[in-house]
Amino acid sequence: MNIIENKSKYIWFSFFKNVMWIKNIDYKFNTFFAEKKKNNDEYNLYFTYSEKEILNSSLHNLIFIIKNFEEYFFNLNQFIIKEILEKINLEEFKKNVENKPNSEFLRKIWFLLEKILKIEIKFSSEFIVKKSYINILNDEIFIVFDNSRDNSWIISTEQCSRDRKFKIIDNSLWEFGKFNPIIIKQKLNKNIFETDFNKNLENINSEFDKEIIEKAVNYLYTKETKWSLEIEWEHFHQSKNRWFLKLISNIPIKEKLEKNDIIDFYNLIYNDNKLDYRKEQNYIGSWNWMMWENIIEYIPPKSEDLEELMNELIKFYNKNKKSLNPIILASILSIFFVLIHPFLDWNWRTSRFLFQYSLLNSWIWIIWDKKVILPVSAYIQLNKSEYYKNLENISSNLLDFIKFDENQNWEIEVINQTKNIYLNLDFTEISNYFYKVLDNSINIDYKKELEYISTFYKIYSFIDENYNIISNNISFIAKNIISNNWILSISKRKVLEKKWIENNILEEIQNKVKKDFY
Numbered sequence: 392m393n394i395i396e397n398k399s400k401y402i403w404f405s406f407f408k409n410v411m412w413i414k415n416i417d418y419k420f421n422t423f424f425a426e427k428k429k430n431n432d433e434y435n436l437y438f439t440y441s442e443k444e445i446l447n448s449s450l451h452n453l454i455f456i457i458k459n460f461e462e463y464f465f466n467l468n469q470f471i472i473k474e475i476l477e478k479i480n481l482e483e484f485k486k487n488v489e490n491k492p493n494s495e496f497l498r499k500i501w502f503l504l505e506k507i508l509k510i511e512i513k514f515s516s517e518f519i520v521k522k523s524y525i526n527i528l529n530d531e532i533f534i535v536f537d538n539s540r541d542n543s544w545i546i547s548t549e550q551c552s553r554d555r556k557f558k559i560i561d562n563s564l565w566e567f568g569k570f571n572p573i574i575i576k577q578k579l580n581k582n583i584f585e586t587d588f589n590k591n592l593e594n595i596n597s598e599f600d601k602e603i604i605e606k607a608v609n610y611l612y613t614k615e616t617k618w619s620l621e622i623e624w625e626h627f628h629q630s631k632n633r634w635f636l637k638l639i640s641n642i643p644i645k646e647k648l649e650k651n652d653i654i655d656f657y658n659l660i661y662n663d664n665k666l667d668y669r670k671e672q673n674y675i676g677s678w679n680w681m682m683w684e685n686i687i688e689y690i691p692p693k694s695e696d697l698e699e700l701m702n703e704l705i706k707f708y709n710k711n712k713k714s715l716n717p718i719i720l721a722s723i724l725s726i727f728f729v730l731i732h733p734f735l736d737w738n739w740r741t742s743r744f745l746f747q748y749s750l751l752n753s754w755i756w757i758i759w760d761k762k763v764i765l766p767v768s769a770y771i772q773l774n775k776s777e778y779y780k781n782l783e784n785i786s787s788n789l790l791d792f793i794k795f796d797e798n799q800n801w802e803i804e805v806i807n808q809t810k811n812i813y814l815n816l817d818f819t820e821i822s823n824y825f826y827k828v829l830d831n832s833i834n835i836d837y838k839k840e841l842e843y844i845s846t847f848y849k850i851y852s853f854i855d856e857n858y859n860i861i862s863n864n865i866s867f868i869a870k871n872i873i874s875n876n877w878i879l880s881i882s883k884r885k886v887l888e889k890k891w892i893e894n895n896i897l898e899e900i901q902n903k904v905k906k907d908f909y
Contacts, residue, residue, distance in 0.1 A: 450479050450487065454496045462532050466573055468792070470811040473507050476500075485514055493522040502527060502557045520558040528562050534574040568810075570703035572723050573817040580823045582830075583718050589754065591833050599841050603848070607840045608763050612640045614840075615747070619740050619768040639744065639764060642751045647709045650701065656748070657734060657741050668697045668733040674803055685801045689786050690793045691732035692809040699810055700731050708749070717753035718829065722822040724749045730786060731813060743768055746825070765832040767825075781824040785816050846873060850904050858900065864890055868900060877905045 453475060456464050464472070479500070488497050498520065505511060554561065596604050616636045638659045645652065658665055675689040692700055704727050711720055725746035732738045747764045771778045794807040850869040854860060860868070864887065871883045879901045884894055 450484055450500070453479065453500060457496050457499060461529055462575060462577070465528060465533065466575070466817055468812060469507075469568070469571070469815050472503070476504055476508055479504065481512065485512060489514055489516065489518065492518045492520055495522070495525055498522075498525065498557045498559060499527060502554065502559045502561075506561075520556070522558055524558050524560050526560045526562045530562060530576075532575060532577055534576050534579070569814065570700075570707050570727075571815045572707070572727070573815055573819070574719060574822065575817065575819045578819045578823075580826050583716055583822065583826045586826075586830065588829060588833055592837075595833070595838050595841065599845055603841060603845045606844050607837070610840065610844075611763060611766050611837070612636060614766040615639055615764060615768050619743055639747060642748050642764065644752055648705055648712075648748075648752075650705060653701070653705075653728075653733075653741075653745075656744060657737070660741060660744060661737055665734065668694070668701065669735045670694050671735060672803055672805055673732055673735050685797065687790070687795075687797075687803070690790060690795060690803065690805060691730065692813060693805045696808070696810040697731065697733050700813060701733055703814070704728065704731075712753060717750055718826050719818070719822045720753060721746045721749035722825045723818050725825075726782070726785065726818065726821050727813070727816070729782070730789075730816070743771075750829075765829065766836055767828050767832050769836055770828045770831045777824070781821050784820050785818070789813070843873065846908055849908055853904065853907070854900060858896065860892060864892065868897070872901060872904055877901070877909050 453464075467475075481504075484497075484500070484504070488494075488501060491497055501512065599607075613636065616639060638656065643652075654665055654667070657663065671694060673691060674687055676685055676687040678684075679686050704724065708720065708724050725742045728745055729738050729742035734741070746767065751764060789812055792807075792812045793805060793809065795803045795805045797803045847869050850872065851865050854865045854868060855862075867883075868879065868887070872879050875883075879897055884897050887897060888894060
């Protein structure tokens with residue numbers, strides 16, 4: 392028996408090894424505990440109230456959870472919800488419904504039992520639910536995705552099916568065993584919907600000449616390529632990265648994304664000739680030299696589940712492309728891709744390319760008649776721990792559901808079925824994170840790039856007009872003055888002195904530039 396005291400105003404939930412923390416909630420019960428069954432991964436759920444009353448009925452527990460913690464219940468993996476429903480004693484449930492046919496929470500559970508378990512519950516006597524229709528999901532908490540209609544996203548109750556038997560409006564639109572990402576409206580940064588990034592770009596560009604903007608835009612592609620490599624600890628090298636630079640400079644605008652597109656993108660990025668997704672099991676881990684053991688941190692799905700999972704992702708993307716907020720859509724496409732790791736290597740950079748692809752296919756950012764990408768990888772690289780923390784928020788509990796064996800060569804074999812584990816993950820915080828990345832990329836990185844290029848060419852023109860110095864040396868002087876806090880360092884002066892530029896000339900240039908352009 393594992394008893395968790397509620398000393399810090401948080402409650403610990405543990406549904407079938409799915410662990411989550413609910414913080415800063417001050418309800419009347421003091422203790423929650425879970426009893427693990429022998430030789431089984433399941434848990435019996437109990438709550439201890441302040442009066443020390445224990446509710447050991449699965450039905451009563453479920454009513455309590457849906458009533459008070461709806462956000463967390465519907466955030467569980469589908470197969471966990473299914474197993475929780477299977478624990479309910481149907482005879483006990485029917486008696487409760489017959490006694491209280493208008494109960495909102497009993498009606499929700501009744502609806503879920505029939506929809507998810509695919510059963511029809513027959514009662515001893517007929518009755519009619521007399522209350523008004525209610526939504527199965529609280530639309531003040533959740534954003535609802537529609538996987539049953541093309542080009543629908545957040546839907547009104549008028550679009551949803553109404554079940555007269557339960558008086559339930561099915562705004563969940565779940566298809567059990569299908570990809571249903573979760574977005575919790577209450578936690579979503581509302582600026583995702585309110586910020587007009589195109590307007591921000593127009594306002595920034597209005598401060599600079601067209602020539603400066605064109606030079607900045609051209610550099611964005613090189614910058615994204617460079618930083619995307621450095622996230623994975625690779626050094627920028629022109630020959631190694633020409634494929635990625637070529638592809639990201641010519642992101643195609645397509646009506647639909649298809650499997651062959653993703654494989655082609657991968658092959659173009661890495662100059663490879665893959666024909667399909669991986670056929671082997673991969674994992675993410677590290678080696679503990681002190682303990683001489685392999686630390687497994689994350690395991691993607693089995694290779695035989697990849698085709699169906701990727702098809703679900705592509706289907707979701709195509710159906711929601713024209714209506715779903717571009718940041719949320721790009722976040723889901725990019726992060727779900729990296730979570731299932733469809734290739735043995737280089738999934739991370741491919742996922743960031745897909746983020747750019749999705750944005751450009753939803754928001755076509757045009758600057759002086761040229762579509763552009765924004766260097767999101769620069770912010771990610773400079774704030775790498777924040778990037779991985781947001782990934783871990785989604786992936787940290789998934790390993791608990793994977794059963795695997797590891798051989799003496801540290802190769803692993805996943806034993807259980809993995810597809811359902813990845814189907815309804817919460818993408819709220821990662822969407823907030825990518826909003827922050829884009830906001831920073833436009834309002835800070837892009838603007839700084841314009842300011843840098845504008846200042847560089849002002850300094851370049853000043854030196855070129857007033858001193859007899861060749862072009863390469865002018866560029867060297869301008870770059871180093873700007874990057875070194877408007878001071879030309881002693882080491883750089885020595886380099887220039889070897890090129891027959893006297894120190895007194897350099898001192899004069901430094902002082903005039905600092906006075907006129909700082």
